Amino acid sequence: MLGSMRYAVKTLPPNDLVDLLTRARPAEGAPPNILRVLHAIHDVCGSIDPGFIPAIAQSQGVTDADVAGVLSYYPSLNTQPAGRHRIQVCLGESCLANRCDLVVAAIRSQLGIDLDQTTSDGRFMLEPVSCVGNCAVSPSVRIDGELHGRVRPSDIAGFLDRYR
Amino acid sequence: MSRVRLYLSNDTSSCAAGAERLAEAWRQRSEVELIRTSSRGAFFLEPMVERDSPDGRLAWCHVTADDLPKILAGDGGLPISTIPFLSKQTRHTFATFGVTEPLSPEAYQAHGGLAGLRTAQQLSSSAIIREIKTSRLRGRGGAAFPVWKKWDVAATTTADRKYVVANADEGDAGTYCDRMIMEGDPFRLIEGMLICGRAIGAQAGYVYCRQEYPKATACLHDAIRAADAAGWLEFDGRRFSIEVVSGAGSYVCGEETALLESLEGRRGVVRARPPHPAQSGLYGQPTIVSNVLTFATIPNILARGGSWHASMGTEGSRGTAVLQLGGRVKQPGLIEVPFGLTLREVLDQFGQGMADGARLKAVQVGGPLGSLFTDAQLDIPICFDAFAQADAILGHGGIVVFDHETDMLELSRHLMAFVADESCGKCVPCRIGSVRAREILETVQAGQATEADLSLLAELGDTMKLTSLCGLGGRAPYPVLSALERFPVEFRSRLRS
Numbered sequence: 267m268l269g270s271m272r273y274a275v276k277t278l279p280p281n282d283l284v285d286l287l288t289r290a291r292p293a294e295g296a297p298p299n300i301l302r303v304l305h306a307i308h309d310v311c312g313s314i315d316p317g318f319i320p321a322i323a324q325s326q327g328v329t330d331a332d333v334a335g336v337l338s339y340y341p342s343l344n345t346q347p348a349g350r351h352r353i354q355v356c357l358g359e360s361c362l363a364n365r366c367d368l369v370v371a372a373i374r375s376q377l378g379i380d381l382d383q384t385t386s387d388g389r390f391m392l393e394p395v396s397c398v399g400n401c402a403v404s405p406s407v408r409i410d411g412e413l414h415g416r417v418r419p420s421d422i423a424g425f426l427d428r429y430r
Numbered sequence: 431m432s433r434v435r436l437y438l439s440n441d442t443s444s445c446a447a448g449a450e451r452l453a454e455a456w457r458q459r460s461e462v463e464l465i466r467t468s469s470r471g472a473f474f475l476e477p478m479v480e481r482d483s484p485d486g487r488l489a490w491c492h493v494t495a496d497d498l499p500k501i502l503a504g505d506g507g508l509p510i511s512t513i514p515f516l517s518k519q520t521r522h523t524f525a526t527f528g529v530t531e532p533l534s535p536e537a538y539q540a541h542g543g544l545a546g547l548r549t550a551q552q553l554s555s556s557a558i559i560r561e562i563k564t565s566r567l568r569g570r571g572g573a574a575f576p577v578w579k580k581w582d583v584a585a586t587t588t589a590d591r592k593y594v595v596a597n598a599d600e601g602d603a604g605t606y607c608d609r610m611i612m613e614g615d616p617f618r619l620i621e622g623m624l625i626c627g628r629a630i631g632a633q634a635g636y637v638y639c640r641q642e643y644p645k646a647t648a649c650l651h652d653a654i655r656a657a658d659a660a661g662w663l664e665f666d667g668r669r670f671s672i673e674v675v676s677g678a679g680s681y682v683c684g685e686e687t688a689l690l691e692s693l694e695g696r697r698g699v700v701r702a703r704p705p706h707p708a709q710s711g712l713y714g715q716p717t718i719v720s721n722v723l724t725f726a727t728i729p730n731i732l733a734r735g736g737s738w739h740a741s742m743g744t745e746g747s748r749g750t751a752v753l754q755l756g757g758r759v760k761q762p763g764l765i766e767v768p769f770g771l772t773l774r775e776v777l778d779q780f781g782q783g784m785a786d787g788a789r790l791k792a793v794q795v796g797g798p799l800g801s802l803f804t805d806a807q808l809d810i811p812i813c814f815d816a817f818a819q820a821d822a823i824l825g826h827g828g829i830v831v832f833d834h835e836t837d838m839l840e841l842s843r844h845l846m847a848f849v850a851d852e853s854c855g856k857c858v859p860c861r862i863g864s865v866r867a868r869e870i871l872e873t874v875q876a877g878q879a880t881e882a883d884l885s886l887l888a889e890l891g892d893t894m895k896l897t898s899l900c901g902l903g904g905r906a907p908y909p910v911l912s913a914l915e916r917f918p919v920e921f922r923s924r925l926r927s
């Protein structure tokens with residue numbers, strides 16, 4: 267549930283951004299929390315438009331550079347618009363040992379994109395992830411909120427068909 | 431006809447292996463009462479379905495939806511007590527896994543939950559810490575620091591506020607026991623944090639949970655709400671709040687000071703120590719940062735006594751080791767045994783050897799920063815000291831087995847590229863050293879390197895080990911240099927002649 271929320275493609279109307287930032291404003295005397303605000307926006311939009319940086323900075327009482335620094339630091343905060351469906355393929359060591367390279371190759375050849383790319387129709391984005399804690403039934407592929415274990419390259423076509 | 435009660439794990443890996451498909455298929459069946467439990471951790475048998483019998487639980491393994499008539503007829507079930515992978519373990523922290531419903535406060539208490547907290551409520555702060563000292567518990571996240579020492583520093587430091595932080599940024603690939611605890615027995619983590627909170631006099635707790643664990647995050651939210659409703663989140667007449675905070679995909683945020691920076695909403699950049707977090711941590715206040723498994727070990731220690739815990743294991747490593755077996759073994763899964771078994775015994779007795787058609791090439795223990803072992807080196811006892819002597823780490827207990835097809839040069843490059851990606855950038859040896867080391871390995875792969883490049887790699891590794899600010903840079907050279915030492919032909923045969 268949490269996953270599907272995070273991956274939905276939505277835009278944030280200006281008034282909603284103002285509301286969100288107003289709610290995220292630190293209480294009197296309390297410290298700012300940039301990552302918390304970025305999470306809140308990311309949860310709604312699936313990515314963060316760098317154009318929001320000045321407004322976020324103002325709401326937290328920090329500099330634009332502070333916000334840009336946090337935004338660029340964390341791998342799971344996207345600044346590019348998200349695809350409709352997010353495919354995460356695990357490259358952790360247990361998945362490597364169980365030949366996730368073949369799974370990646372199958373996905374790449376079927377979608378015609380590389381890791382960290384989105385298909386031209388916006389249907390799928392493909393991301394590497396370092397361990398989803400599913401090592402005992404690896405290799406692992408997560409599509410939106412759904413995690414698949416013991417994935418074989420031959421499973422991929424069937425998985426992708428279910429997401430339009 | 432009365433309904434038959436069936437037990438099915440709701441753990442992430444059980445569901446990924448097919449448990450969720452079974453739940454969907456059987457949801458409408460009126461003759462089935464489906465109870466979603468935690469997982470026993472015998473993931474090679476999943477999806478696994480259980481039902482009660484006079485001889486205890488019976489299990490059906492590798493179940494498909496069509497197996498339901500057989501299960502309802504009681505046909506072919508295997509008594510849990512006869513599964514060697516489980517019966518040979520010594521389950522304490524994971525004793526109720528596979529048995530109980532994770533989010534039921536009643537089930538938690540019915541199986542001994544809160545006994546540790548009740549004991550702690552009768553003891554003074556210093557008596558609690560004395561009990562932890564007697565237990566000789568060392569942190570389970572990787573650093574293996576004596577837990578009581580941290581608690582003692584935080585308890586005796588005067589401050590306006592103090593914090594308890596559970597490190598649930600289980601980033602080491604090959605590890606999943608924290609995820610299992612948060613999904614399968616979240617009240618045990620909460621109880622451990624409450625005991626710590628009372629011992630040091632803290633007002634608030636945080637669980638910093640990695641974003642890659644959405645189900646664990648959701649379970650913790652629900653468990654905290656249930657614990658609050660049951661009136662558990664208080665001691666000494668005042669409230670102890672616990673909040674879950676999500677990470678954002680940064681591996682180094684599992685390092686305690688980077689974690690605190692991230693918790694404060696900033697870039698997850700490592701802080702120089704001293705001061706240690708127990709003196710000056712979150713917002714500059716005394717803070718205990720410990721791994722989820724460490725907190726989950728605490729309740730039993732208070733309930734059964736520190737000397738009970740100290741009676742298990744080896745001289746320097748008391749209690750049980752929680753190991754997570756993955757990679758190319760026949761039986762991957764979670765193993766809890768007293769410290770002291772050898773790595774070979776664990777692989778043979780629990781892993782049951784290699785997966786079909788696979789031959790063992792290397793074993794990595796302790797995540798992406800852990801050293802690599804060959805078959806000839808597997809007789810090392812699983813304990814902190816033996817691993818330290820071997821320039822290795824137990825880390826968080828992850829064991830990944832690689833087979834004969836593994837390209838050790840490519841694995842080394844992958845591991846160094848991971849560090850280069852994840853380096854926080856604060857210190858030069860890690861930030862620049864990891865990139866240069868990755869480049870050298872790529873030069874070897876391209877057939878353009880010479881013996882001098884391998885010497886440079888070793889020299890660079892020594893610099894990183896000696897001068898990095900935290901364990902990420904300090905440990906990064908070990909897997910690569912151990913691969914170079916133990917599989918020299920795979921590197922040297924690629925050098926430019």
